[in-house]
Amino acid sequence: MEDFPVGLIAAGALLQYLYETQKTSLSHFLRIYTRTLRINICSFDSSTRRNLSELTETLREKQKRGSLLWVLDKTKTAMGARTLRTYIERKFQSI
Structure with missing residues (x-):
């Protein structure tokens, strides 16, 4: 210790x-x-990031529903949802 x-x-x-x-x-x-x-963080170039742009919102309607975040978000609180969103955005940050 x-x-x-x-x-x-x-x-x-x-x-x-x-x-x-x-x-x-x-x-x-x-x-x-x-x-x-x-904690390992993946870094992607801008082209890869653009192709993964539906991580937190859809391309057409810019809504959470239909995104990876929407599929994964089983949080019970707004704080938990924000934390998950931040984690996903950081996990797949641009180089």
Whole structure:
């Protein structure tokens, strides 16, 4: 955890929260492990991006319905939908 000082603080806060809300011993928590998340982002040239332009809206009507985003969007909140849209747009960003 030496490389993740903020993670250590967050883990301590979580354990404190559990202790206060669960009103039970936390002795079954023996270790904290760290995991790093690796995200790969694809980059495409402008021609490829143009051919993939229906990622977030249709070419003809400029609507979400019928786009890849529309197919994938099973989010429950507006914030979730915006996050998904941003992720798709970043995932397929231009070079």
